[in-house]
Amino acid sequence: MTDFSKRSLAATLALRELFPETPLQRNEHLSQRYDAEIWLKREDLTPVRSYKIRGAFTAMRKVLDQTPDRRSFVCASAGNHAQGVAFACRHFGVQGTIFMPVTTPQQKIDKTRAFGGENVRIVLTGDYFDQTLAAAQSFCSEQGAHFLSPFDDADVILGQSSVGVEMLEQLGRAPDLVILPVGGGGLASGVTAYLRETAPTTDYRFVEPLGGASLMAALRAGEPSKLPRVNSFVDGAAVARLGDRTFAHLNWIDTSNVLLAPEDRICVTMLEMLNVEGIVLEPAGALSVDVLPELAEEIRGKVVVCVTSGGNFDFERLPEVKERAQRYSGVKKYFILRMPQRPGALREFLGMLGPDDDIARFEYLKKSARNFGSVLIGIETRRPENFRDLFAKLDDAAFAYRDITNDEVLSEFLI
Numbered sequence: 001m002t003d004f005s006k007r008s009l010a011a012t013l014a015l016r017e018l019f020p021e022t023p024l025q026r027n028e029h030l031s032q033r034y035d036a037e038i039w040l041k042r043e044d045l046t047p048v049r050s051y052k053i054r055g056a057f058t059a060m061r062k063v064l065d066q067t068p069d070r071r072s073f074v075c076a077s078a079g080n081h082a083q084g085v086a087f088a089c090r091h092f093g094v095q096g097t098i099f100m101p102v103t104t105p106q107q108k109i110d111k112t113r114a115f116g117g118e119n120v121r122i123v124l125t126g127d128y129f130d131q132t133l134a135a136a137q138s139f140c141s142e143q144g145a146h147f148l149s150p151f152d153d154a155d156v157i158l159g160q161s162s163v164g165v166e167m168l169e170q171l172g173r174a175p176d177l178v179i180l181p182v183g184g185g186g187l188a189s190g191v192t193a194y195l196r197e198t199a200p201t202t203d204y205r206f207v208e209p210l211g212g213a214s215l216m217a218a219l220r221a222g223e224p225s226k227l228p229r230v231n232s233f234v235d236g237a238a239v240a241r242l243g244d245r246t247f248a249h250l251n252w253i254d255t256s257n258v259l260l261a262p263e264d265r266i267c268v269t270m271l272e273m274l275n276v277e278g279i280v281l282e283p284a285g286a287l288s289v290d291v292l293p294e295l296a297e298e299i300r301g302k303v304v305v306c307v308t309s310g311g312n313f314d315f316e317r318l319p320e321v322k323e324r325a326q327r328y329s330g331v332k333k334y335f336i337l338r339m340p341q342r343p344g345a346l347r348e349f350l351g352m353l354g355p356d357d358d359i360a361r362f363e364y365l366k367k368s369a370r371n372f373g374s375v376l377i378g379i380e381t382r383r384p385e386n387f388r389d390l391f392a393k394l395d396d397a398a399f400a401y402r403d404i405t406n407d408e409v410l411s412e413f414l415i
Contacts, residue, residue, distance in 0.1 A: 001197075004161075008194045011058050012162035018057060018091060019047050022163075024170035024305070029276055030289070034296055037303045039175070041167050044285050044311030048083040048115060050236070051163055051309050055186055056084035056148060058159025060092060063146055071095055072145040076136035078129060079108045080236055080310055081150035086116030096120040097145065099136035101129055107314045130240075151186030152243025160190030164198075167191075167305055174199035176302035177295075181287035181309050182206045182215045182258075183237035185246030191307070193249055205295065206253060207287040209234035210260045218242040219255050233263045236284030236310050259291045264328035266290050267321045270313075285310040327405055330384030332360065334411070337375045338400040339364065352393040356382040372400075376414055 023042045030038035043051040056075075063070055075085045076099040089096035096116060100109060102124045113122060123139075126132035140147045149156060168174070178195065180188045188206055195202050208215055211231020218224045218241075226241040242250075266283050269290040273279045281289075288306035292299070326332035339345055353359075361378030381387065394401055404410040 004158075004193055005197050007158055008161040008165050008190075011054075011158050012165040014061060015054060015057060015159075015162055018053065018087070021166045021170070022046055024167060027277070030292065034292060034299055034304075036299045036301060038292070038299075039171065039303070039305045040279075040289075041163060041305055041307045043163065043307060043309045044279070044281060048080065048087050048111075049311045050080040050084070050282075050285070051160060051187055051307075052080040052084035052150070053087055054084075054162050055151070055153070055156035055159035055190075056081065057088045057091070058162075059148055059153055059155035060085075060088045060094070062155045064092060064094070070146060072097070072143060073148055074136050074140050074143075074145045075099070075148045075150065076129070076133040077150055078104050078132075078235060080312055081148075082108070082112045083115050083312070085148055086112045086120045089116050089119040094119065097123060097136075097139065097143075099123045099125060099132050099139070101126050101132045103127060105314050105316075107316070108312070111312070149243070151184030151189075151239075152245050153186075154245060156186050157190045157193070157245065157249065160187045161194040162190075163187065163307060164191035164194040167307075168195065168199055171303070171305070173303075174202050175305045176201075177203045177205065177299060177304045179205045179207060179288040179291065179295075179304065179306045181237055181284055181307065182208045183212070183239045183284065185215060185242050185250055187307070187309060188215075189246045189249035204253075204257060205291065206250075206258045207261055207291050208258065209237055209266070209283070209287070210262045212238040212240070213258075213260050214239050214242040215250065215253070216255060216258050216260065218247050219251070219253060219258065222251075223247065231263055234261075234266060234283040234287070236282055236312075237287060259294060261287055261290045262328070264324040267325035268328055270321055271325050279308070280311045280313050281308055282310045282313045285313075326380065330387070331382065332378065332380045333387055333403060333405045334361070334376070334378045334414070335401050335403045335405070337377055337394075338372045339375045340399075341371055341373050348397065349399065352390060352397070353379075354381070354386050354389060356386055357390065 022045050025040050027038050027040050046053050071094050073096045082098045125135045182188050224242045224247050230238050230240045232238045266286050269286045273281050285308045358380045360380045363376040
């Protein structure tokens, strides 16, 4: 057993001060669908509903072991890392200053404050995370506080390796495949560092949001490379640049084993897990389950572990998740229709709708000086094929229309 493996076991044991091991659950629904043994490592069931508490606690414990008089810690986070740091601050009785973007949802701010109590102070600054991070690091320099990185820290990586330790002990054998979500790379670094030593036959797949593929960018460039743009929807994994330390752990990965998950498809997975299994996952927490359809052929008959990394989901976002899921599934579309400005035109259009079609949005303003007016229409239906029938009727009636469902610019401003 190597030094890292020994330290991983010790870190896992130390975590029992805070919470018991998270469950490793065989999921019957997914197992039957893919004709495989699908297990979920439920990191959404830690006290802060994500694995981040592991790295935060381990890093803080290490610092306090070396410098017991240290009383001040700082982090920058929009969610899960902040809650893990807050929980650890309260446990150790130290003071934490947590920098969060001004745009952070109030629910996450309130939960961070609840976990930390009087041991944390929350500073809201910056519209974007990079601005928040700069403010936190500047504060550290001025105050002599210790900065707790969300992922690019050796002790944070060590703490996250405890997910692999528990997984192997609970399963009792090496899984054939482990599917890991990737943001900054801390979880993937820790789990693979441990399992590659203790379960050498296990294979891996790594999942990133399509709009935040920092691992893929780093592997292609041969070093961490900052993405020019990041889609923030999968906020727990939307990281512009992989960490230097995490890349050192992950540079062996072949790009063919990195899968990119479209943000709208993740919404479909979130709704399925909620409606079918009663499991609440945040977007990043659903990443590992989301790619199972892509792997259906190769996982048949195998033992697969998906790490559901977090469940901090604000239900105020549920309408947005449902909307995106419907659009991705093809059962909801938006289009602009040129409506003839004559009596009976609207009735004619409504007669084209099928029994499963429902108007979800309709915006029209009659302009008396024109022969046609533009109508913004949103329609929901039961089956994607129903739109083929509707559009055929529109074509036959010479109604001009434009499908804007997947037009990013128009969708952003009109939908």
